Amino acid sequence: MVYDLAIIGGGINGAALMREAAARGAQVILLEKADFGSGSTSRSSRLLHCGLRYLAPGSSMSRFLTSPDQLTRALRTVQRSMRARNALVAERPHLLKPIRMTFPIYEGDTYRGWQIDAAFAVLRHFGRGGAPLDYRRYRPDRLGEALPFVDCLPKRKPLRHVIAYTEYQFDWPERLTVDMVLEAEMLGAEARNYCPVTAISETGDIWRLDTPEGAVEAKAVANLAGPWVDKVAGLEERAHPRMVNTTRGSHLVMQLGLEFRGHGVMTMSGLDHPFYCFPWRDRHFIGPTETASTENPDTVRPEAAEKAALLADLKGQLPGLDVDIGDTALGWAGLRPLTHEPRTMMAARNRVIHQLGRAGGPKFVALTNGSLGAHAITADDISDLLGLSRAQRREPPVVGPEISPNDTHVRHLADVVWRRRGRVWDADCGKADAASEVAALAGQLGWSAARIDEELWHFQRETAFFRYPGSDEVLPQEPLERPDSKRQ
Ligand SMILES: Cc1cc2nc3c(=O)[nH]c(=O)nc-3n(C[C@H](O)[C@H](O)[C@H](O)COP(=O)(O)OP(=O)(O)OC[C@H]3O[C@@H](n4cnc5c(N)ncnc54)[C@H](O)[C@@H]3O)c2cc1C
Incomplete structure (x- = not known):
C-alpha cells in the first residue's frame, strides 16, 4: 500500500x-x-509555556510600537498558545499539573510592573474561559507567606515586584x-x-x-x-x-521543604538564560543548563561539571535556600533540536x-x-x-488515565515503567515498579527467566541516564547503550 x-x-x-x-x-x-x-x-523541563515569553521581545515592550508586524505576529502566537493550553488542560488533566510560578523583578530590570500587567491582560483575554492564570503582582512588603521562594532571593538589588501566576507542567x-x-x-x-x-x-x-x-x-x-x-x-x-543545531540542557533534582511544594521560581542566570527551580512530583529540579553541543543524542546524560555549575548557579540565584547537596545525585540531560542559522x-x-x-x-x-x-x-x-484538508476532519478520541488495553507496542520493561507509567521520575527511578512490573510483562509477552534478567539489567542501564557521575550507586558498566536493537 x-x-x-x-x-x-x-x-x-x-x-x-x-x-x-x-x-x-x-x-x-x-x-x-x-x-x-x-x-x-x-528530557525537557516539561513546561507548557503560557505564551508570556512571546510578549517579551527581549528589550522594553515599547519596541512593539516601532514594529507593528512583530506585535501582530506575537499576538497571533499568544492567541494560539492560550487556546492550545486551554484545550490540553481540559482534555488531559491527568497529564498536566498546575504549578505556582514566581518571577522576581528587581530595580533596573527591563520590564515595568504595568507592562507585565498589560501582558497578562492580553494572556487573560486570549485564554478566557479556560485554564486559569491566577496572575498577581505583589509588592515585596506584601508577600506574606504566599510565596515561599521570596525569602531565598538574593538581597544585592532592591526587589521591586514579585509576580506570581499558574503555569502548567507536563507530567510526563x-x-x-x-x-x-x-x-x-x-x-x-x-x-x-x-x-x-x-x-x-x-x-x-x-x-x-x-x-x-x-x-x-x-x-x-x-x-x-x-x-x-x-x-x-x-x-x-x-x-x-x-537544519538542526543542538544545545545541551541538564537538570538536577533535589528535595526541598514541604512549604515549597507546588511552588516554582524563575530567574535569569548569570549567562542570561532562564534558571528554573520547579516542583517535580514531591521534589524540585533546577536548571536547565545551556551549552552548544554536537554530541550523539542517543547517549547524552548529565555530566559532573554540569552538576557543579548548576549548584553554583543555585547559590547565586537562591542564596537563601538551605539544601543538602548530598541529595542531588539525580538529574537528566537532553539536546534541544534548535534551528541552525x-x-x-x-x-x-x-x-x-x-x-x-x-x-x-x-x-x-x-x-x-x-x-x-x-x-x-x-x-x-x-x-x-502538506495540503491535508480539514473539510472531513473527525474529532480524535482522547484516551484516559489508565494504560490502554489497545497498546500493542510494549516490547521492553522501560516502555511500561518509563514511557507509560512515568515511574522512572520517582525518587527510586522506578526500581520498585520495575521489580513488580517485570513478572506481569513476562506473563503477557512470554519472557523466559533469562529474558527477565536481561530486561532488568537493561532497565538499570537505561535509568543510569538519570544519575550524575559520582553518584554512590553502583552503575552498570559504560559505555551506555540504548536498548533499541539488541532485544527485538
Ligand atoms: C533541556 C531541555 C529543556 C526543554 N524544555 C522545554 C520546555 O520546558 N517546554 C517545551 O515546550 N519544550 C522544551 N524543550 C524542547 C522539547 O523537549 C523538544 O523541542 C521536543 O521534545 C522535540 O520533540 P520532537 O518530537 O520534535 O523530537 P524528539 O522527541 O527528539 O523525537 C524524535 C524521534 O525521532 C526518532 N528517530 C531518530 N532517528 C530515527 C530514524 N532513523 N528512524 C525512526 N525514528 C528515528 C528518535 O528516536 C526520537 O524518538 C526542552 C528541551 C530540552 C533538551
Missing part, C-alpha cells in the same frame, strides 16, 4: 502530526527507531506521546516502534523508506526526528542543508518547517525546534502545508 504520509520520529511532534493527519482522513504511518517519546521529548510528556499514537491508531493510522528508517529514496512521485521490517511507500514524508533530523535527512541520496552558524529559537522535496515532486518536510507545548499547533501547520 502507498500511504498518504509517512512520519519519521515518534516524539511528541511525530505523534501529534500522526493524530492530526489521521483526523483529517489521511492514511498515515509513523516509524520510530526506539520507543515513542524516548528522544528529546523525555512521554505518556502524552504514547496516548496520541494510540488515538491516531483508533482513527485508522499505523505506528511501528523499534523500527528505524535506514534509507530514503524517491521513485516517480513516491517516497520509499527502508526499515528492518520492510520498505514503506508514501506520497509525502515528514522528518520529525528532533536532534537526529539531519542524520535522517542524510539517509536520502541528495545533499540537504544543515547559516549566517551566524548559531542555534536559533524559531520553529522552522523545512521543505526539502524537489519542486513539483512529492512533499518532504522536516521540523526544527518544535517545542512540547506547541505540538498541536505544529501538527496543524504541517498538515496544512
Whole structure:
C-alpha cells in the first residue's frame, strides 16, 4: 500500500502530526527507531509555556510600537498558545499539573510592573474561559507567606515586584506521546516502534523508506526526528542543508521543604538564560543548563561539571535556600533540536518547517525546534502545508488515565515503567515498579527467566541516564547503550 504520509520520529511532534493527519482522513504511518517519546521529548523541563515569553521581545515592550508586524505576529502566537493550553488542560488533566510560578523583578530590570500587567491582560483575554492564570503582582512588603521562594532571593538589588501566576507542567510528556499514537491508531493510522528508517529514496512521485521490517511507500514524508533530523535527512541520496543545531540542557533534582511544594521560581542566570527551580512530583529540579553541543543524542546524560555549575548557579540565584547537596545525585540531560542559522552558524529559537522535496515532486518536510507545548499547533501547520484538508476532519478520541488495553507496542520493561507509567521520575527511578512490573510483562509477552534478567539489567542501564557521575550507586558498566536493537 502507498500511504498518504509517512512520519519519521515518534516524539511528541511525530505523534501529534500522526493524530492530526489521521483526523483529517489521511492514511498515515509513523516509524520510530526506539520507543515513542524516548528522544528529546523525555528530557525537557516539561513546561507548557503560557505564551508570556512571546510578549517579551527581549528589550522594553515599547519596541512593539516601532514594529507593528512583530506585535501582530506575537499576538497571533499568544492567541494560539492560550487556546492550545486551554484545550490540553481540559482534555488531559491527568497529564498536566498546575504549578505556582514566581518571577522576581528587581530595580533596573527591563520590564515595568504595568507592562507585565498589560501582558497578562492580553494572556487573560486570549485564554478566557479556560485554564486559569491566577496572575498577581505583589509588592515585596506584601508577600506574606504566599510565596515561599521570596525569602531565598538574593538581597544585592532592591526587589521591586514579585509576580506570581499558574503555569502548567507536563507530567510526563512521554505518556502524552504514547496516548496520541494510540488515538491516531483508533482513527485508522499505523505506528511501528523499534523500527528505524535506514534509507530514503524517491521513485516517480513516491517516497520509499527502508526499515528492518520492510520498505514503506508514501506520497509525502515528514522528518520529525528532533536532534537526529539531519542524520535522517542524510539517509536520502541528495545533499540537504544543515537544519538542526543542538544545545545541551541538564537538570538536577533535589528535595526541598514541604512549604515549597507546588511552588516554582524563575530567574535569569548569570549567562542570561532562564534558571528554573520547579516542583517535580514531591521534589524540585533546577536548571536547565545551556551549552552548544554536537554530541550523539542517543547517549547524552548529565555530566559532573554540569552538576557543579548548576549548584553554583543555585547559590547565586537562591542564596537563601538551605539544601543538602548530598541529595542531588539525580538529574537528566537532553539536546534541544534548535534551528541552525547559516549566517551566524548559531542555534536559533524559531520553529522552522523545512521543505526539502524537489519542486513539483512529492512533499518532504522536516521540523526544527518544535517545542512540547506547541505540538498541536505544529501538527496543524504541517498538515496544512502538506495540503491535508480539514473539510472531513473527525474529532480524535482522547484516551484516559489508565494504560490502554489497545497498546500493542510494549516490547521492553522501560516502555511500561518509563514511557507509560512515568515511574522512572520517582525518587527510586522506578526500581520498585520495575521489580513488580517485570513478572506481569513476562506473563503477557512470554519472557523466559533469562529474558527477565536481561530486561532488568537493561532497565538499570537505561535509568543510569538519570544519575550524575559520582553518584554512590553502583552503575552498570559504560559505555551506555540504548536498548533499541539488541532485544527485538
Ligand atoms: C533541556 C531541555 C529543556 C526543554 N524544555 C522545554 C520546555 O520546558 N517546554 C517545551 O515546550 N519544550 C522544551 N524543550 C524542547 C522539547 O523537549 C523538544 O523541542 C521536543 O521534545 C522535540 O520533540 P520532537 O518530537 O520534535 O523530537 P524528539 O522527541 O527528539 O523525537 C524524535 C524521534 O525521532 C526518532 N528517530 C531518530 N532517528 C530515527 C530514524 N532513523 N528512524 C525512526 N525514528 C528515528 C528518535 O528516536 C526520537 O524518538 C526542552 C528541551 C530540552 C533538551
